[in-house]
Amino acid sequence: MNMDQMGSPRAPQLFMSTTELSRYVQKVFPQAESYGWSVRDLAPGNITVVMNAGDDHLRPGGTVSGPTMFALADITAYLLVLAHIGEVALAVTTNLSINFLSKPKPGALIGQGRLLKLGKRLAVCEIHILSAGSETVIAQATATYSIPPDRPAGMDN
Amino acid sequence: MNMDQMGSPRAPQLFMSTTELSRYVQKVFPQAESYGWSVRDLAPGNITVVMNAGDDHLRPGGTVSGPTMFALADITAYLLVLAHIGEVALAVTTNLSINFLSKPKPGALIGQGRLLKLGKRLAVCEIHILSAGSETVIAQATATYSIPPDRPAGMDN
Amino acid sequence: MNMDQMGSPRAPQLFMSTTELSRYVQKVFPQAESYGWSVRDLAPGNITVVMNAGDDHLRPGGTVSGPTMFALADITAYLLVLAHIGEVALAVTTNLSINFLSKPKPGALIGQGRLLKLGKRLAVCEIHILSAGSETVIAQATATYSIPPDRPAGMDN
Amino acid sequence: MNMDQMGSPRAPQLFMSTTELSRYVQKVFPQAESYGWSVRDLAPGNITVVMNAGDDHLRPGGTVSGPTMFALADITAYLLVLAHIGEVALAVTTNLSINFLSKPKPGALIGQGRLLKLGKRLAVCEIHILSAGSETVIAQATATYSIPPDRPAGMDN
Numbered sequence: 001m002n003m004d005q006m007g008s009p010r011a012p013q014l015f016m017s018t019t020e021l022s023r024y025v026q027k028v029f030p031q032a033e034s035y036g037w038s039v040r041d042l043a044p045g046n047i048t049v050v051m052n053a054g055d056d057h058l059r060p061g062g063t064v065s066g067p068t069m070f071a072l073a074d075i076t077a078y079l080l081v082l083a084h085i086g087e088v089a090l091a092v093t094t095n096l097s098i099n100f101l102s103k104p105k106p107g108a109l110i111g112q113g114r115l116l117k118l119g120k121r122l123a124v125c126e127i128h129i130l131s132a133g134s135e136t137v138i139a140q141a142t143a144t145y146s147i148p149p150d151r152p153a154g155m156d157n
Numbered sequence: 158m159n160m161d162q163m164g165s166p167r168a169p170q171l172f173m174s175t176t177e178l179s180r181y182v183q184k185v186f187p188q189a190e191s192y193g194w195s196v197r198d199l200a201p202g203n204i205t206v207v208m209n210a211g212d213d214h215l216r217p218g219g220t221v222s223g224p225t226m227f228a229l230a231d232i233t234a235y236l237l238v239l240a241h242i243g244e245v246a247l248a249v250t251t252n253l254s255i256n257f258l259s260k261p262k263p264g265a266l267i268g269q270g271r272l273l274k275l276g277k278r279l280a281v282c283e284i285h286i287l288s289a290g291s292e293t294v295i296a297q298a299t300a301t302y303s304i305p306p307d308r309p310a311g312m313d314n
Numbered sequence: 315m316n317m318d319q320m321g322s323p324r325a326p327q328l329f330m331s332t333t334e335l336s337r338y339v340q341k342v343f344p345q346a347e348s349y350g351w352s353v354r355d356l357a358p359g360n361i362t363v364v365m366n367a368g369d370d371h372l373r374p375g376g377t378v379s380g381p382t383m384f385a386l387a388d389i390t391a392y393l394l395v396l397a398h399i400g401e402v403a404l405a406v407t408t409n410l411s412i413n414f415l416s417k418p419k420p421g422a423l424i425g426q427g428r429l430l431k432l433g434k435r436l437a438v439c440e441i442h443i444l445s446a447g448s449e450t451v452i453a454q455a456t457a458t459y460s461i462p463p464d465r466p467a468g469m470d471n
Numbered sequence: 472m473n474m475d476q477m478g479s480p481r482a483p484q485l486f487m488s489t490t491e492l493s494r495y496v497q498k499v500f501p502q503a504e505s506y507g508w509s510v511r512d513l514a515p516g517n518i519t520v521v522m523n524a525g526d527d528h529l530r531p532g533g534t535v536s537g538p539t540m541f542a543l544a545d546i547t548a549y550l551l552v553l554a555h556i557g558e559v560a561l562a563v564t565t566n567l568s569i570n571f572l573s574k575p576k577p578g579a580l581i582g583q584g585r586l587l588k589l590g591k592r593l594a595v596c597e598i599h600i601l602s603a604g605s606e607t608v609i610a611q612a613t614a615t616y617s618i619p620p621d622r623p624a625g626m627d628n
Contacts, residue, residue, distance in 0.1 A: 411568035
């Protein structure tokens, strides 16, 4: 009997390094590169992703667009989940709810992801988006990922 | 005393035609054009928007990306709210929650928006996304818009 | 290969009648009775539930409380999912997002549930709450249910 | 020009003590007492609320019911917002989205609320629910409150 069977979440444990994670996503999801993201920090249960919002991602008034912030939230959660389950390209977002709190300045955005649950079938993450160099949360998101049943051997969870 | 003051929502009423709406959005929000949207139907409380998801918006496997479906949901809700409040470019999304239900086929996507509430300060919409020619809802979203207080004269609501 | 494996949702099909459904819920979930609910209509993909919000469920000003409307949304979705998967008491809510649109009058509330997705592992429903005798949606909710893997024999989906 | 007009959120500042807050809620919202809540900690931007989930709030299997966890999330957010805006009984929940992550044990529940945004018209809070004595987040919620325009004098924000 493991913790998951007892109804308690597993303590999160990393299955990939920052380098493995970045290389894998570039391979399976090359379009994501247009967002100019990179992983700044990775620790059990937590990730920090940086995205350089370029001119393509701006709204009138010079602020970053909603779809761009959505994309950062989604990528942050995807990288966080992948790092904890290993190379499973098919993990899919089932829900993403985002609250836009204040207007970001143009420039780099930071996505801070926290893994709230890593179950056999679902992972739930909380994401805070900040402008680089600021402590103000400009958008908050919650994302749910469905984890496919056919996970790599050796990952008995 | 109007219905809104009694705590009941107003019956939705259009303030812009399809042509006025499209022209206005192209003027204030030219980036939106990259999504290739057009308004197919507009009626009090309801809108149908078509979006041609091009190659830029695809994920591995040829399906439409999450940020693209987010963008369609957001544009559908924005157009729906604008059509009912008039030329107020600054209406801003405060929350968008999207459920991804099944994978879309590449090709045109349809966004069906329904106005659930149009208050003095907030508008709430429900959006169903379908592949063109199909009846299956592939994504469902709920969007909340904050309506700025400085609305044009003659719109006493 | 069935439709689900092709990524398309199954057409919803009922596995329980209104009477079977009500009897089953009273057996496995007797506390739900304190909400005074009953199933008014049940059809493939849709349900209508009535709840008599009593004095226990009121807020100051005589309106129905948030937790009561949450409970109606949750019960409506639970009954809707159960009716389509059969006697699986352990289906559990994983997310419920509710938008409060206008204040209900005291008295009976109606929950209208629509099944948007019925997959092998997740079901997603949209719920509209109305005051009895009114057409105004006073609250809108989206609920996600996790469906346990050990479903009764003969339900190969 | 204040920070709010510049698009940045105000730094949160308390307008009520724990005692004032508890007394006020007991006066305007006596039904809330049935949940047996009390404020454990209150600091700028953060609150901790304890709720003793009694027998009335249990589901089959002895776990705390969904509506009870919803109520704790809602009360935590309501108390948090009130503490930062002063005696404004009419602040109303416009959206509450809750993710149920794992089953709570019967017994006291803890609601930890964090104020993400306090604008002129909307407040957004993040709430984590834990079983007393545990570090595991068993439910996560995001709540949005609409703040009425007629706030007490001297609160120029």
